[in-house]
Every structure is written in C-alpha cells, then in structure tokens.
Amino acid sequence: MIKAVCFDLDDTLGHYASDFGEFVAFVRNELGLHQCDTNVFAKLVSDELRRDGPLTFELILRRVLDGLQQRAPADLAELASSAMASYAADYRPLPGAAELLSDLDSRGVKLALLTNGPDDMQRAALRALGFERHFRAILVSGDRDVAARKPAPRIFGLAVTALEVLPEEAVMVGDDLDTDIGGALDYGLAAIHVGPPTGPVPAAAGQAADLAAVRLLLSGLLGG
Numbered sequence: 194m195i196k197a198v199c200f201d202l203d204d205t206l207g208h209y210a211s212d213f214g215e216f217v218a219f220v221r222n223e224l225g226l227h228q229c230d231t232n233v234f235a236k237l238v239s240d241e242l243r244r245d246g247p248l249t250f251e252l253i254l255r256r257v258l259d260g261l262q263q264r265a266p267a268d269l270a271e272l273a274s275s276a277m278a279s280y281a282a283d284y285r286p287l288p289g290a291a292e293l294l295s296d297l298d299s300r301g302v303k304l305a306l307l308t309n310g311p312d313d314m315q316r317a318a319l320r321a322l323g324f325e326r327h328f329r330a331i332l333v334s335g336d337r338d339v340a341a342r343k344p345a346p347r348i349f350g351l352a353v354t355a356l357e358v359l360p361e362e363a364v365m366v367g368d369d370l371d372t373d374i375g376g377a378l379d380y381g382l383a384a385i386h387v388g389p390p391t392g393p394v395p396a397a398a399g400q401a402a403d404l405a406a407v408r409l410l411l412s413g414l415l416g417g
C-alpha cells in the first residue's frame with residue numbers, strides 16, 4: 194500500500210522558463226570573463242553542476258574561476274546570490290503541479306522532494322514555486338547533510354527514513370529515467386515516469402504524459 198510520494202523538481206514540478214544559456218552568459222559577464230568563450234564557460238558550469246558532494250552556486254563559480262586560473266572577485270558571494278535570485282525569478286510551476294500537491298497533501302499523503310543540484314539553486318527554485326509547505330522532507334543533493342545525487346541509494350534512504358515509510362510504501366515521480374526511475378526502482382520504491390521518455394520506460398514503472406495523468410495513476414495506487 195502506497196503512503197508516500199517522492200517528487201523530482203526540475204521538469205517534473207517546475208522548470209526554468211527562460212533560456213539557461215543566456216543565464217549562464219549573463220553570469221559570465223557579471224564575472225568579467227568577457228575573454229572566455231561562452232560555450233567553454235557554459236561547459237565548465239554544466240560539468241560543475243553535476244559534481245557530487247556538497248554544492249552551492251557560489252562553489253561552482255569558485256571552481257570554474259579556479260579552472261580558468263582567474264582570481265575570484267571579492268563580492269563572489271553576492272554575485273552568486275543575485276544570480277540565484279535572477280534564476281528563481283524565471284522558475285515556473287508545470288501545469289497541474291500546485292493542484293496535485295494540494296490534493297495529495299489534503300488526503301494526508303506524505304510528500305518528499307528529491308532534487309539533484311546546488312543547494313541554494315534548488316531551494317531558490319522551490320521557494321519561487323511556493324511548494325515547500327507541502328513537503329515533510331526536502332532533500333537536495335548539494336545540501337551538505339545529503340551530499341548524494343539520485344540515483345544513489347543514500348538519497349532514497351534518507352527520504353523513506355524522513356517520511357517514516359518502507360521503500361515499498363513510496364512512489365517516486367520524475368522525468369529522468371536513470372536518476373528518478375532507475376534509482377527509485379533499485380531502492381525498492383514504485384515509480385512513475387512523467388513526460389516524454391528519452392528511452393524505454395522500465396516495465397515496473399508507470400508512464401504519464403503530464404501531471405494530470407500522474408494524478409490519475411496515483412489515485413489508483415492510493416486507493417481512490
């Protein structure tokens with residue numbers, strides 16, 4: 194019997210509605226790195242975004258500057274924080290997200306958020322959506338107390354422990370076949386893939402085109 198639902202954030206409940214490449218170019222300019230090719234800078238940022246361990250956007254910029262052998266500006270912390278505010282200002286909920294979370298919450302279903310990314314970035318995006326109040330547990334891979342990226346078993350373990358359920362009593366909803374769906378199934382959770390799949394969806398997982406379809410599948414799993 195399903196008692197809890199774990200959600201991914203990016204491209205599951207919300208998304209960055211502006212051009213991420215333009216955002217990265219803006220950050221490059223703020224750092225005064227006009228001599229650094231935009232694509233080179235974007236690649237360095239994107240590699241750092243996927244790094245394991247505690248992670249913040251400021252740390253990413255510090256590592257990118259190190260890699261380019263550039264001195265970090267004295268106001269790097271403020272620069273990173275204003276970049277996060279600008280990112281969050283363009284972060285939007287996906288259709289049906291608010292309704293789905295309110296509905297599950299009002300039915301007493303325990304909810305957790307499991308998201309890969311820098312702690313400050315993912316929390317700023319979540320705050321912009323106003324969804325924090327629905328979650329009993331918010332697990333960001335870059336949080337120093339989590340420091341594990343999906344599909345690592347650790348982050349799923351932290352989620353079921355925080356929700357006080359067994360793995361088989363929880364279902365993971367996400368758009369990524371490897372990190373969300375593969376990680377959840379390996380840990381013993383049920384899984385629902387949402388959105389257009391980038392490959393074959395495992396037979397053990399549900400498949401939903403959008404959050405309205407997720408809601409229907411969850412209704413079945415939750416018994417009405």
Ligand SMILES: [Mg+2]
Pocket residue numbers: 201202203204205367368369
């Ligand atoms: Mg995602």
